[in-house]
Amino acid sequence: xxxxxxxxxxxxxxxxxxxxxxxxxxxxxxxxxxxxxxxxxxxxxxxxxxxxxxxxxxxxxxxxxxxxxxxxxxxxxxxxxxxxxxxxxxxxxxxxxxxxxxxxxxxxxxxxxxxxxxxxxxxxxxxxxxxxxxxxxxxxxxxxxxxxxxxxxxxxxxxxxxxxxxxxxxxxxxxxxxxxxxxxxxxxxxxxxxxxxxxxxxxxxxxxxxxxxxxxxxxxxxxxxxxxxxxxxxxxxxxxxxxxxxxxxxxxxxxxxxxxxxxxxxxxxxxxxxxxxxxxxxxxxxxxx
Amino acid sequence: xxxxxxxxxxxxxxxxxxxxxxxxxxxxxxxxxxxxxxxxxxxxxxxxxxxxxxxxxxxxxxxxxxxxxxxxxxxxxxxxxxxxxxxxxxxxxxxxxxxxxxxxxxxxxxxxxxxxxxxxxxxxxxxxxxxxxxxxxxxxxxxxxxxxxxxxxxxxxxxxxxxxxxxxxxxxxxxxxxxxxxxxxxxxxxxxxxxxxxxxxxxxxxxxxxxxxxxxxxxxxxxxxxxxxxxxxxxxxxxxxxxxxxxxxxxxxxxxxxxxxxxxxx
Numbered sequence: 001x002x003x004x005x006x007x008x009x010x011x012x013x014x015x016x017x018x019x020x021x022x023x024x025x026x027x028x029x030x031x032x033x034x035x036x037x038x039x040x041x042x043x044x045x046x047x048x049x050x051x052x053x054x055x056x057x058x059x060x061x062x063x064x065x066x067x068x069x070x071x072x073x074x075x076x077x078x079x080x081x082x083x084x085x086x087x088x089x090x091x092x093x094x095x096x097x098x099x100x101x102x103x104x105x106x107x108x109x110x111x112x113x114x115x116x117x118x119x120x121x122x123x124x125x126x127x128x129x130x131x132x133x134x135x136x137x138x139x140x141x142x143x144x145x146x147x148x149x150x151x152x153x154x155x156x157x158x159x160x161x162x163x164x165x166x167x168x169x170x171x172x173x174x175x176x177x178x179x180x181x182x183x184x185x186x187x188x189x190x191x192x193x194x195x196x197x198x199x200x201x202x203x204x205x206x207x208x209x210x211x212x213x214x215x216x217x218x219x220x221x222x223x224x225x226x227x228x229x230x231x232x233x234x235x236x237x238x239x240x241x242x243x244x245x246x247x248x249x250x251x252x253x254x255x256x257x258x259x260x261x262x263x264x265x266x267x268x269x270x271x272x273x274x275x276x277x278x279x280x281x282x283x284x285x286x287x288x289x
Numbered sequence: 290x291x292x293x294x295x296x297x298x299x300x301x302x303x304x305x306x307x308x309x310x311x312x313x314x315x316x317x318x319x320x321x322x323x324x325x326x327x328x329x330x331x332x333x334x335x336x337x338x339x340x341x342x343x344x345x346x347x348x349x350x351x352x353x354x355x356x357x358x359x360x361x362x363x364x365x366x367x368x369x370x371x372x373x374x375x376x377x378x379x380x381x382x383x384x385x386x387x388x389x390x391x392x393x394x395x396x397x398x399x400x401x402x403x404x405x406x407x408x409x410x411x412x413x414x415x416x417x418x419x420x421x422x423x424x425x426x427x428x429x430x431x432x433x434x435x436x437x438x439x440x441x442x443x444x445x446x447x448x449x450x451x452x453x454x455x456x457x458x459x460x461x462x463x464x465x466x467x468x469x470x471x472x473x474x475x476x477x478x479x480x481x482x483x484x485x486x487x488x489x490x491x492x493x494x495x496x497x498x499x500x501x502x503x504x505x506x507x508x509x510x511x512x513x514x515x516x517x518x519x520x521x522x523x524x525x526x527x528x529x530x531x532x533x534x535x536x537x538x539x540x541x542x543x544x545x546x547x548x549x550x551x552x553x554x555x
Contacts, residue, residue: 058437059453127466132473141429141476144459223466226459227436237459247462251323251348251438258438 030270037267040064040260049264055229055239057248057258064261066244066268072232073241073272076146076221077214080153084214085207087154088161092203095162096169097191115159123223126152131224138235144226146238152220157210164209168202169195205283212276216269218242241269316343317533321354321367324440325516328387328549329367332537335545339536342529355381358519364530366519369444380524383517386537387551390483390505390513391445394468394490396475401425403494406511410449412478415456420476431458433470433479445480448512464550480512484550505552516551 041049044064052065095104126148134143172195180190196203218240226237227247239247245262252259317336319329326348333344349357351368355376358366372383393409395401401423404412411417412430421427434457435442441464446452461467464481471479472489479490483500486492492500495512504510518534520526526534536542543553 056437056453127469128473131470135474142431142458142474144470222462227462228457228460237457239460247436247460248438250462251436251440 033263033267033270036260036263038264040257040264041267043257044261044264049261050268053231055244057252057261062257064257066241066265068229068231069239069241069244069265070268072146072225072238073215073269075232076149076153076225076238076240077211079146079150080157080214081207081210083150083154084157084161084210088158088206088210089165089203091158092162092165092169092206093191093196096166097187097195111159111162114155115163119156119217119220120223122152122156123220126220126224134235140235142226142237144224144237145235146225146232147234148224149221149238149240152224153214153217156217156220157213160213161206161210164206165199165203168199168206171202172198201283201286205280208276208280208283212273212280215272215276216242218246222246241265241272245269315527315529316345317365317527317530318345318347318363319354319365319367320347320349320357320363321519322351322369322440322516323348323438324369324389324443325367325386326440328516328546328551331545331549332542333533335542336533336536340532342532344533355519358521364520364526365534368517368519369440369514370447370517371515372517372519380522381519382522383519384534384538385515385554386518387516387546387553388505388513389440389444389516389551390500390502390510391441391448391480392483392486392492392500393478393480393495393512394471394486394492395478396471396473397489397491398475399425399491401493402491403497405496406449409495409512410451413449413451413455413457426475428476431474431477432456433459433461433467433477435464435467435480436460436462441480441482444514445512448514482550483552484547502552506554515554 044052049064049066050070051067052063053067054063054065055068056063091107095107099107127144130148130151131143134140134145134148136143138147176194176198177190180194181187185193221240222243225240225243227239227243228237229239229244230236232238245266248258249262252262317333319333326346329344329346333346337343346367347354347357347363351370354363354366355368355372357363358381359379366381368383369389372381393404399420401420404423408417408423413432413434415432417423417430419427419429432455434445434455437460439462446455459470461470464485467479467481468485468487468490471477483492483502483505486500494500495510498504498510500510500512505513518537520534525531537546538555540555543555546553
């Protein structure tokens with residue numbers, strides 16, 4: 001009996017430690033980001049840093065304004081949501097309510113595959129196919145632009161949006177729909193007036209998840225957006241918050257203001273993600289009620 | 290019980306982490322040019338594999354590296370520019386390790402095949418905006434470069450004297466990306482270290498000189514700069530540092546140097 005309890009305690013302890021690893025990592029990253037992100041903001045000045053329109057970290061007189069990055073990240077994400085959400089939403093409704101089993105299985109597999117493609121592959125295809133295509137179609141000198149990034153991001157967030165929305169739509173009790181049909185509503189009316197409103201929290205969560213994915217993506221965006229610190233415009237080369245950190249980190253020397261400013265950018269990005277997570281939690285909690 | 294186990298585990302983890310930072314006695318300290326990161330890194334690794342002596346590298350910039358040698362803060366300084374007369378007077382000497390040749394590349398469909406350094410500078414600073422201004426096709430010039438801090442960008446901008454003045458359309462993070470982009474856009478111009486240039490792009494002549502290992506070594510191809518090892522004249526290096534210096538200037542190191550994308554000098 002005593003031996004058994006000892007064993008139980010050991011197992012408990014091990015599980016506790018494993019659980020604490022995750023918590024520890026989050027804490028470590030948060031504390032580290034705050035500690036290393038604050039000095040540069042102090043030195044540059046919060047207003048100059050957040051609202052400065054020019055970024056020239058290696059110039060003789062360096063400028064550290066990240067407004068172009070913030071706006072690019074916001075516009076890029078908004079654009080991706082604008083394109084990705086309608087496609088994802090209607091696909092989810094179709095798969096969950098209309099499609100027969102065979103079609104659903106095939107499309108679901110395709111979506112899972114899409115979700116599993118590494119972002120560098122998205123970037124590569126974007127660079128070799130999408131960027132030249134934009135150049136040809138819109139007759140601009142170069143296709144690496146905000147538009148290219150938006151299209152790549154829209155495709156990347158599709159699987160998230162479709163899968164989470166589908167789960168929410170699948171969970172709508174069949175009685176609701178039966179009742180609606182029995183009252184004489186057509187199937188389409190039922191889907192959009194009964195099923196979708198019943199699943200709206202889950203669908204909102206899907207959108208927020210998509211936002212999180214889009215704002216945090218670096219690799220694919222880096223390969224198609226051109227990475228010049230311009231103010232965002234659809235056919236201009238732009239730099240996102242993520243790519244701003246990724247492009248310069250490798251060469252910035254430790255302890256320099258440039259490197260510290262990169263940490264500050266990461267901190268801003270981190271705050272964005274926290275905000276998005278808080279929103280997500282809000283929607284998920286509401287669904288539970 | 291639970292508490293004891295968790296505390297023990299944490300102690301063990303911390304101990305494991307701490308043992309990672311062992312002391313490296315008698316390491317060869319190098320300090321200087323950020324552009325030499327790759328070549329010194331590769332050489333240091335090979336040297337360590339062979340002799341077990343560690344080589345440390347601090348990326349501080351050519352000027353800071355030269356200063357560090359003067360102040361005895363490192364064994365070998367790394368400079369990606371020639372020593373100034375003043376620095377030589379202070380008792381420093383330079384050994385050329387390699388040449389960093391930068392190829393200027395355009396799309397193969399581009400008719401232009403010869404440019405002068407001044408023209409290239411004008412293109413990159415946005416003074417020349419269309420290929421037709423320099424008797425090419427009527428197409429806007431798409432200026433492709435590398436990210437701030439990149440050694441190739443630093444080299445290119447210091448050779449063409451366009452530091453901080455370049456108006457890039459794209460700043461890409463690897464040589465491969467630059468080549469791919471130039472290969473897929475007929476109006477593009479880019480730069481890349483000579484060793485990585487492929488057939489998918491056209492390396493243009495500078496003032497009529499083709500970029501090659503020979504023209505870089507004899508100095509006739511001008512978009513290049515030396516990688517210099519800076520030491521004090523007449524003062525003996527530490528035994529390990531001398532070994533490292535001998536190793537990297539020997540013929541055996543040439544392969545490593547060319548693999549790092551630069552032209553070996555010796």
